[in-house]
Amino acid sequence: MAGTLAHKDRAAAEAGAWLARLQGDGLDERDGLEFEAWLGAAPANRAAYEKALSVWHEFEDGADAILAELSDRTRRAPRPYLPRRWLVGAGGAALAAGLALAVLPSAVMQASAETYVTGKGERRTITLADGSVVDLNAESRLQVSFSRGARRVVLGDGEAIFDVTHDAKRPFTVAASDRVVRVVGTQFDVRSRKGHLTVTVARGKVQVGPAGRSGTGLAMQLTPGQRLDVAESGRAELKSVDPQETFSWRAGRLVYRSQPLADVVADLNRQFDRQIEIADPELGKMPITGVIVLDDQAAVMTRLSLMLPIRSVPSERGLLLLRK
Amino acid sequence: MAPSGPSERRAVDSPLVEAFFERRENLLLFLAARTRCMATAEDLLQDLFVKLSTTDAGAEVKAPAALLYRMATNLLIDHVRSAQRSSRRSAEWRRDTRVQLAGEDVSQEPAADEAIISRERIRLLADAVADLPPQMGRAFRLHKLEGLSQAQTAQAMGVSTKMIEQHIAAAVRRLSERLRP
Numbered sequence: 001m002a003g004t005l006a007h008k009d010r011a012a013a014e015a016g017a018w019l020a021r022l023q024g025d026g027l028d029e030r031d032g033l034e035f036e037a038w039l040g041a042a043p044a045n046r047a048a049y050e051k052a053l054s055v056w057h058e059f060e061d062g063a064d065a066i067l068a069e070l071s072d073r074t075r076r077a078p079r080p081y082l083p084r085r086w087l088v089g090a091g092g093a094a095l096a097a098g099l100a101l102a103v104l105p106s107a108v109m110q111a112s113a114e115t116y117v118t119g120k121g122e123r124r125t126i127t128l129a130d131g132s133v134v135d136l137n138a139e140s141r142l143q144v145s146f147s148r149g150a151r152r153v154v155l156g157d158g159e160a161i162f163d164v165t166h167d168a169k170r171p172f173t174v175a176a177s178d179r180v181v182r183v184v185g186t187q188f189d190v191r192s193r194k195g196h197l198t199v200t201v202a203r204g205k206v207q208v209g210p211a212g213r214s215g216t217g218l219a220m221q222l223t224p225g226q227r228l229d230v231a232e233s234g235r236a237e238l239k240s241v242d243p244q245e246t247f248s249w250r251a252g253r254l255v256y257r258s259q260p261l262a263d264v265v266a267d268l269n270r271q272f273d274r275q276i277e278i279a280d281p282e283l284g285k286m287p288i289t290g291v292i293v294l295d296d297q298a299a300v301m302t303r304l305s306l307m308l309p310i311r312s313v314p315s316e317r318g319l320l321l322l323r324k
Numbered sequence: 325m326a327p328s329g330p331s332e333r334r335a336v337d338s339p340l341v342e343a344f345f346e347r348r349e350n351l352l353l354f355l356a357a358r359t360r361c362m363a364t365a366e367d368l369l370q371d372l373f374v375k376l377s378t379t380d381a382g383a384e385v386k387a388p389a390a391l392l393y394r395m396a397t398n399l400l401i402d403h404v405r406s407a408q409r410s411s412r413r414s415a416e417w418r419r420d421t422r423v424q425l426a427g428e429d430v431s432q433e434p435a436a437d438e439a440i441i442s443r444e445r446i447r448l449l450a451d452a453v454a455d456l457p458p459q460m461g462r463a464f465r466l467h468k469l470e471g472l473s474q475a476q477t478a479q480a481m482g483v484s485t486k487m488i489e490q491h492i493a494a495a496v497r498r499l500s501e502r503l504r505p
């Protein structure tokens with residue numbers, strides 16, 4: 001019984017693959033001969049193909065009506081989130097891991113808009129409809145809406161690495177903080193935490209400018225190896241960095257160069273449940289240089305205590321950092 | 325109708341005609357992948373039969389099966405071109421005969437070559453497309469519903485043609501499982 005099911009399953013998958021292959025632009029007789037061999041290989045193959053074909057033809061007949069129905073839904077789209085339409089990423093694993101992937105009714109194109117949210121300690125890789133890939137760091141929120149002429153992404157509080165596919169006709173923009181990052185095809189990191197924005201470019205050119213007409217400040221052009229820091233006050237600073245260090249969170253590492261302990265703790269608090277508090281504000285200003293591997297919190301705390309003269313003790317909320 | 329009965333066979337069939345009857349069903353399924361419906365595939369199969377009966381069968385055909393699929397492929401290419409022309413015509417015709425009833429578009433008459441699919445079924449089909457994963461759904465919509473070629477779809481989405489083929493394959497599988505239990 002199980003064998004028959006597996007058999008049918010395989011036939012169904014192969015039937016789909018064949019129907020797709022036969023739509024290919026360079027169809028020729030070799031496709032035909034191989035197709036014939038496959039048909040004859042198992043009785044289930046022919047049945048599966050005929051079933052797929054009848055559904056395929058139904059979509060052909062109904063194409064215009066289905067398109068009209070789908071665009072009607074897009075136009076009606078009343079609420080930003082319909083719980084009914086919450087999808088489970090790639091088959092369950094994503095939701096289990098805490099990634100909520102909300103899809104608007106318009107999700108199936110035109111101006112599709114989707115929202116991706118990650119929780120504490122969570123990192124997600126998302127492939128967008130245009131093939132661009134986004135790595136989303138912990139506790140981040142990303143809204144994506146694509147239309148014919150534009151690819152728009154809004155990064156709420158959070159951090160993401162964008163690997164954008166080239167499409168000169170559809171510029172890719174990331175709105176974060178009160179700035180807009182505009183690119184054509186490139187790889188860069190955007191971090192927007194509590195009003196502090198940094199944009200780090202690894203490849204291509206990126207323009208960062210004020211969002212909307214009310215925004216203040218000039219647009220800046222960033223090239224690979226540059227990072228723009230925009231403080232909450234609006235003060236901007238351009239630095240030369242190794243982009244791979246900035247991108248290292250994607251591989252579960254945090255790299256710091258003379259960064260205050262308070263910043264490092266804020267990052268760690270997005271990764272681990274047990275929240276860390278710094279007892280003394282002066283301690284929070286202590287600079288850290290080094291790499292922190294995000295495996296488990298106890299190990300991270302031990303390594304941290306080797307880098308700085310600090311120790312951690314359990315507290316009501318989680319951990320309290322004290323001077324050694 | 326397409327040839328199928330033994331009466332249509334000549335006393336002494338050329339190897340090409342023989343090869344045709346041996347794989348008639350396979351050729352039909354091959355053609356049907358690119359036609360609107362099975363009836364159109366049958367028509368094309370008929371055309372194929374006419375073509376091969378009129379070709380000089382005196383010449384030895386080394387690989388009759390390959391030749392048949394080559395002929396079938398050429399027929400499909402011609403067919404798709406003329407189908408595109410006629411579907412544009414019928415779309416215009418439909419626009420002309422459309423009337424508004426209580427804000428709803430109503431066709432006075434369905435196009436003759438179109439099967440009538442119920443409103444309910446259209447909703448089901450649209451639901452199934454809407455529930456595909458976003459990228460897969462987009463590929464299916466552009467390629468199957470909007471009629472772009474796989475290469476055009478790949479260009480529109482900024483991914484490889486191979487990727488589009490994989491999306492379509494997966495979409496077909498999901499859709500046929502869902503819509504035909």
